[in-house]
Amino acid sequence: MGLIQIPKLQIGDLEPRIPIVQGGMGVGISLSGLASAVANEGGIGVISAAAIGMLEPNFSRNFKEANKRALRREIKKAREMTAGIIGVNIMVALTDYYDLLQIAVDEGADLVFLGAGLPLKIPKTLLPNSSRKAAVKVIPIVSSARAANLIFKYWERNYNHVPDAVVVEGPLAGGHLGFKKEQINNPDYALEKILPEVISVLKPYEESFNKSVPVIAAGGVYTGADIYKLIQSGAQGVQMATRFVATHECDASTAFKEAYVKCKKEDLTIIDSPVGLPGRAIKNRFLEKISARIKKPVKCPWKCLKTCDFKRSPYCICAALTNAKKGILEKGFAFAGANAYRINTITSVRELIKTLLLEYKRAAAQADFAQVSGLS
Ligand SMILES: Cc1cc2nc3c(=O)[nH]c(=O)nc-3n(C[C@H](O)[C@H](O)[C@H](O)COP(=O)(O)O)c2cc1C
Numbered sequence: 194m195g196l197i198q199i200p201k202l203q204i205g206d207l208e209p210r211i212p213i214v215q216g217g218m219g220v221g222i223s224l225s226g227l228a229s230a231v232a233n234e235g236g237i238g239v240i241s242a243a244a245i246g247m248l249e250p251n252f253s254r255n256f257k258e259a260n261k262r263a264l265r266r267e268i269k270k271a272r273e274m275t276a277g278i279i280g281v282n283i284m285v286a287l288t289d290y291y292d293l294l295q296i297a298v299d300e301g302a303d304l305v306f307l308g309a310g311l312p313l314k315i316p317k318t319l320l321p322n323s324s325r326k327a328a329v330k331v332i333p334i335v336s337s338a339r340a341a342n343l344i345f346k347y348w349e350r351n352y353n354h355v356p357d358a359v360v361v362e363g364p365l366a367g368g369h370l371g372f373k374k375e376q377i378n379n380p381d382y383a384l385e386k387i388l389p390e391v392i393s394v395l396k397p398y399e400e401s402f403n404k405s406v407p408v409i410a411a412g413g414v415y416t417g418a419d420i421y422k423l424i425q426s427g428a429q430g431v432q433m434a435t436r437f438v439a440t441h442e443c444d445a446s447t448a449f450k451e452a453y454v455k456c457k458k459e460d461l462t463i464i465d466s467p468v469g470l471p472g473r474a475i476k477n478r479f480l481e482k483i484s485a486r487i488k489k490p491v492k493c494p495w496k497c498l499k500t501c502d503f504k505r506s507p508y509c510i511c512a513a514l515t516n517a518k519k520g521i522l523e524k525g526f527a528f529a530g531a532n533a534y535r536i537n538t539i540t541s542v543r544e545l546i547k548t549l550l551l552e553y554k555r556a557a558a559q560a561d562f563a564q565v566s567g568l569s
Contacts, residue, residue: 197557199420199550202430204330204358204407207303209278210235211546212424214360214409216434217282217306218368218528219243220514222445223437225270230442230542232277239280239306240267242293244497244511248518256495257289261296268300278303280332285310286468286500294319298329306360308334309369309468310500313347320354330357332409336364336371336382338390345398355398358407360432361391365413367435367530369470374463377471384412385426392427415532417552421560435530439539446520450539452477452527458534464526467506468498475527483507 202212215231217223219241228238245267246252246259264281271279281297283290286309297305298318305319312333321328333356335341341359348355363384364370364377376382388410395406407429414420414431423431437443439453456475464480466472474480486507493503497511516525 197554197561199553200424200429202407202409203405204304204332207278207330209237209430211550212409212430213237213420213546213549214280214306214411214430214432215239215437216366216411216432217241217243217280218434218438219245219282219284220511221245221248221518222443222449223282223434224444225267225274226444227437227440227442227542228267228279229271229274229277230440231437231546232271232275232279234542234546235277236546237278237280237304238271238275239282240264240271240302242281242283242297243287244515247511247515253494256497257292260289261292264293264296265300268297268302272301280304280306280330282306282308284308284498285312286498288496288499291316302329304330304332304357306332306334308360308362308371309470311340311344312356313344315348315352320352332356332358332360334360334362334371334411335391336362337387338394340371341391342394345395349398349401355402355404355406358409358429359391359395360409360411361388361428362432363387363410363412365531366411367473367533368528369466369468369472370463372471374465374471377463384410384423388423388426388428413531415535417549417554418556420549421553421556425560435533436536436545437542438529438533439536440542440545441539442542445518448520448522449517449527452517452522453529453533453536454539456529456534461529461531461533467501467503467508467510469500469502472528473531475529475533477522477526479513479523480526 213236217239223241228240232238245263249259252259281302283293409430410423410428411432414433460476462476491509513525517527
């Protein structure tokens, strides 16, 4: 077993020691603390830019400036805490998406993960050019081969360039989901089903651009054995979020982490988010009041999401998620992946990664043994 090594994830010239990306988690769940801890263990740490400015004093005076200021500070802080690989997750649906992208580029993020919408139009600063050796790596997050193909086709036509990797997120993920409600439990949309579809859609682009485009699998990845299975199915890495919430280094409040430790399977529920997508969250009194329509529509001074229909929404999702981050769960709720109920303790990022690698090696050794003994 000592000889078994987890394969490398290579994204252009970036080569993390372990093929684990910590998924970006807003609002304020993955900031410099969690991202740098993951990067220090050899993974890719990711800061979520979503409504990051709501954590600033006086954010309401100038929401966009607060977002930019807070993101800049968190990237700088992460850089002070690690020499490892740091990315930024930016939702395409944010009204200040381009401003935040520019901050990530200016502050030298290694990669940007772009989800909740299709990253079709991108600024020139994201494209490689002769004067700058290492452009930031661009990684779209998709939930279907169709979405991957749309992005790659658009980039090929308009930029003669394609993204550096792709995250494929299945329906067991936490937070906003790229599926219709009725698709979530349909096996045709399971991660194991969509992963090979995305890989095969990317093949012709890899050939015509003579570049490898690694695929990173996400959504419900819980153990090292899960990582082993996904790598066997063609993924070059995994993105995990839920498991990283229950770590000391995670930037959420203790109350938020404890909501994970305490939750049961039946507490995990699908909500209709004001963003216009379904989302997976832990049921609580706040969400019950929302679904009973006890809460009143909000007024929205800054319109942070292109897709949020705030006039019809019973609450502000950014305020609710910011409250939850701070531990004020009576005025908010926690997003969580479908496996959150399996968590029963808070650990350190180092211990978690050690366990995942051990489980990976065990699964690989078992598969090898089954093969040589003719059991498989
Ligand atoms: C609390 C929480 C917040 C999240 N916030 C974001 C976000 O801001 N942007 C994003 O692209 N994905 C977000 N996600 C999705 C994760 O990055 C990740 O892809 C997904 O949860 C992976 O599944 P897992 O949680 O089962 O590991 C969030 C997930 C959770 C649990």
